[in-house]
Amino acid sequence: MFPKALDYESLNENVKKAQYAVRGELYLRASELQKEGKKIIFTNVGNPHALGQKPLTFPRQVVALCQAPFLLDDPNVGLLFPADAIARAKHYLTLNTGGLGAYSDSRGIPGIRKEVAEFIEKRDGYPSDPELIFLTDGASKGVMQILNIIIRGEGDGVLVPVPQYPLYSAAISLFGGSLVPYFLEETANWGLDINNLRHSVAEARSKGITVRAMVIINPGNPTGQCLSVANLREILKFCYQENLALLGDEVYQQNIYQDERPFISAKKVLMDMGPPISKELHLVSFHTVSKGYWGECGQRGGYFEMTNIPPKTVDEIYKVASISLSPNVPAQIFMGMMVNPPKPGDISYDHFVRESKGIIESLRRRARIMTDGFNSCRNVVCNFTEGAMYSFPQIRLPPRAIEAAKRAGKVPDVLYCLKLLEATGISTVPGSGFGQKEGVFHLRTTILPAEEDMPGIMASFKKFNDEFMEQYEDYRGYSRM
């Protein structure tokens, strides 16, 4: 009997090739253990609310009112909602005929795209056009739309940092393209060296690959590094010279934990460079409501802004967006509030600032606790988390641990992370899921567990790690493996 359409043998090979480690073997095992009753600390995904971060009050009030517009006519509404939330809900309800239950324009509600454009203008000091901003169901969907439109087949390459967030490798596989890796320098605080880039492009070309675009993640996931202006200029110039579109993943722009390198957008640096590059380079920049002090991952809201993209291409992207009708409307409203939060003088302003500052300052302290914790462990070295939500320590596995993994048919860092999970309940992602240099091993964890739990988690990690290292470095332990 020959295979049926949905038998594994006959599935689309590009689907099978795609890898997505963040929800891979480690995550599945963690879910199993949880079902068996074990307490799991899920640090595998940047999912702040799942680890206890409270949502910001004002935006939740506004969206609740938009979901239940009949409350606006209730004389008691003022007992539960402040006047500025009520006013803002009314504002958003006028922007989409039919409210939250109606498909919006496939690019997102025009009035909210205008709010996004104003935010970008204020942030960068350069004009932004709402017609070149599309709202999406999370940044992930935007990234996938753009990669889909670029990739024509195996011969098309996209430069992706290593280590990288696996959305990129997975989507490139799914669309049948070729990932062209460029290595970030761990010893230079995960900096980007233009010579590595040149080398990667030359190597890809020698294999017949047309390199068409480059991805940067700034601040970096999993590395946490923040790109300097000088570095961004080099990257933009490189893309211009090599005729590459630049995809700027800037979802962590609010997550900055040092003062030397504040976030600066690729768009601003590009505009600062002036013509011809500022008028010609194809740039698409991505943002989300999932990160920052919002952490509204479950709402699935994002946007991308297109710079110098030809109108006919914008039309094609619009058409593709139309096939799935519209991004979800509630998250569009979250996006509106993210780019246009309460202002000084508004009733909710002080509370909003207190909440959002509290979150960012605590993340900054947690980044420090985590880095210091890792660096106090045997055979572990870790760069400071300058931004984003992750720590990416290098784990120097003893040769005998590597051999043991080989015997078990596992990638060495997968084995380490599985043992960590079983021993401590800490669910991480092995470095191999993000890419790393041959023979070097990492794990990724988020800095999101509650601040008060951090010391305990790091102590439990240290105990596991140091015993693991002892066991595999200690000759007498050999038989115990």
Add this chain to the structure above:
Amino acid sequence: MFPKALDYESLNENVKKAQYAVRGELYLRASELQKEGKKIIFTNVGNPHALGQKPLTFPRQVVALCQAPFLLDDPNVGLLFPADAIARAKHYLTLNTGGLGAYSDSRGIPGIRKEVAEFIEKRDGYPSDPELIFLTDGASKGVMQILNIIIRGEGDGVLVPVPQYPLYSAAISLFGGSLVPYFLEETANWGLDINNLRHSVAEARSKGITVRAMVIINPGNPTGQCLSVANLREILKFCYQENLALLGDEVYQQNIYQDERPFISAKKVLMDMGPPISKELHLVSFHTVSKGYWGECGQRGGYFEMTNIPPKTVDEIYKVASISLSPNVPAQIFMGMMVNPPKPGDISYDHFVRESKGIIESLRRRARIMTDGFNSCRNVVCNFTEGAMYSFPQIRLPPRAIEAAKRAGKVPDVLYCLKLLEATGISTVPGSGFGQKEGVFHLRTTILPAEEDMPGIMASFKKFNDEFMEQYEDYRGYSRM
């Protein structure tokens, strides 16, 4: 200078080939006219709330509370929300750690998939497994995920009804597959004739295409027809014999406007047929919160259920779903309530029933008004809308109207619909966007305008149509074209 990555010339050809008429030329022109201040009646998309349908109160109360969980601790909450909505909100908040702001499992929240499985079990009288149900951002996303995993390239064909909802043609183009059309019989109330199917498969095979799957839309969009049990059995048998997976688009299962053919799911008919087919045929069934009496299009909630799909394939679909992390959580909660609405005895039950019955009964009357209205027009014939949300009248264009369209470089029904739009503000979709037999023309409109507006809209349509026909049939009118 050679083209850049995002220049139109260098985009993915599959993207360029995809067509999506529902938001095509007519929609764009309607949006322009609206900007210029003209009153537009948007009947191009099945978007009930945009045309004034009110959301059901109970689910909106529950989701509002889930968005603002701090209200649950407010002593005044009972002034604005009934106790059963409060209890239900608490229930859903326990199902996803971190609430609406946290990514859920990529397949959707397990507790809600369980509610869906129970709904299906009750509906069909056969077991349903929550592990084989995935929640999605609208049915559209589910359909795209499944087509993506099936289609390996141009040589893979998918049987799609003509006329069809253009999600299917667009997605098949996007994934680089081949659409294999089968014609529905307008003169037989848009019924499906198995001989047409056989003919289509044979023709595709003679061109070297491997036909891998078949799509049915039941109730039909744009045709409104409801498949009989006998017809469904024939289809299932055909798919089994021909080794095809069946994709059952059942998003309109609650939208039924006649009593002869109530909705019956492909899954139930399959199970009724017994082994071997009931244990072997690959079936995926789709549903949504966008339709029925819910009409919650903007929330983007859907599910698909897989029957007889091998576990390794389910794993692959899970992996692909993981790449975009999770479907939006608020819409998952809408889905939970759709499959598990208030029960007799619940505080909100009577009100919920009144609201939902009111909507369906009004739609039934509107279906009748519209069909009768079209059939009273010169050169227009229209089958009754048995189900779904659309009317799909055939417009018998006079030869001279067809010639005039050719001179204007337009497809004839596009010209007709554009003129209708300019004259009346009624925004429809030309039949060519859904597929139709050579030389036969239609338009699609929804039955969604408010019931009290219906007579006026149909009168304005009749006036336009009859004048149009007069002009193009009347010899003396020739020079006026």
